[in-house]
Amino acid sequence: MFPKTFSPLKLGPLALKNRVAMAPLTRQSAALDGTPTDEMAAYYARRARGGVGLIISEGAYETDDLSCKAYLSQPGIANAAHVAGWRKTTEAVHALGVPIICQLMHGGRVVDPRCLRAGESPVSASDTQSGGWVLYTDSDQEKHDRGITGDWPKVTFPPARALTVAEIERVADGFAEGAARAVEAGFDGVEIHAANGYLLWQFVNPKTNLRTDDYGGSPENNVRFAKLVCAKVREAIGPDKLITLRLSQDGVDDFTGAWPGGVAYARSVGAALADCEADALHWASFAWADNRDPDSDVPMPQAIRDASGKPMIVNGGIAEGADAEAVIESGAGDVVAVGRPLFAHPDWAHIVRSGEAYPWTPFDRKYVVRPPLDHALCYPADYPAPDWNPDVASRQP
Ligand SMILES: Cc1cc2nc3c(=O)[nH]c(=O)nc-3n(C[C@H](O)[C@H](O)[C@H](O)COP(=O)(O)O)c2cc1C
Structure with a gap:
């Protein structure tokens, strides 16, 4: 089933056996000092x-x-402890013949205040303050399990201050140093996170970037920081490692957000990224074809792919094989990234490819933060284990 989705692809320097990527999914399951665990x-x-x-x-x-x-x-x-911790993950994944890249992110104005040092302000493109956000989860059962009564608590953030140009360089250097450590830990490349409300998104998005210098005021200026990061990362890790750049309209504090200018703005962003050092771009969303532009029906990843000439990873609401095939067939993307379905169904790719009937668990924004979880499934520990056996030879892609 789904021959396009399950055809191989050379993405930058990497040979992929198929076009299904696991989307980046924060689990908050590292040690308190950030060291990745065996569980991960x-x-x-x-x-x-x-x-x-x-x-x-x-x-x-x-x-x-x-x-x-x-x-x-x-x-x-x-740091070195983080490198050693991640090495266990990269070795375990490589032993199964799958490449893995490390997503690098800076939280910008939406860092949990408990992560700030005393007296430290969060940083952003401009002097702004996030309106806060409600945690991802929305299940009443989970509310009960976590002892929460009333509305879900909103996480709020202190006012952020604008980065200076010298600090922009310093942050970009930090990405490059992190990328070098990721390679040392065995990763096959990195993804630069410029999506979902975090620092680089705050520059790309005209609503949060109010700058009047070279880093704001036009689509070209708004992506300048992300391009600088890509350039420094490339210099640090060389041509043999994959670099992807993730973009979105949504932010964790702006879930229904739309870029002012809609598809036209997306095209300008794509054109400005045509000569960036990323091997591929990655569109993040909860519904990949939803462009939120009343004047166009062109999906955002399609617009950006066409304008940039870069391969595109497309993410958002891809729950079935037919959804994945439609992305590739339509020309909107070259690879699909699957997120929430992989919480409950780690064998999603095998199952979909087989075309066999399968008792899917409906997925929603549930069980995505940290009540006690069975991390094999990322669903509550009493959730029945899937009966799929991915080791059956005929089921291997
Ligand atoms: C619990 C959770 C954690 C996430 N963590 C990240 C993350 O670390 N980095 C990121 O770029 N996106 C993150 N996302 C967004 C997902 O990568 C993806 O864009 C989103 O789940 C929609 O795709 P899906 O419909 O396939 O789940 C997260 C989403 C969820 C639900």
């Missing part, structure tokens, strides 16, 4: 065994400088 290695290896062609790790903080870390229990790639 088992979690990623389980998804590698499930047949994906590429794994993109959850967002890792690349430095302890300038309030980069966004969450408690977020993994880092900021």
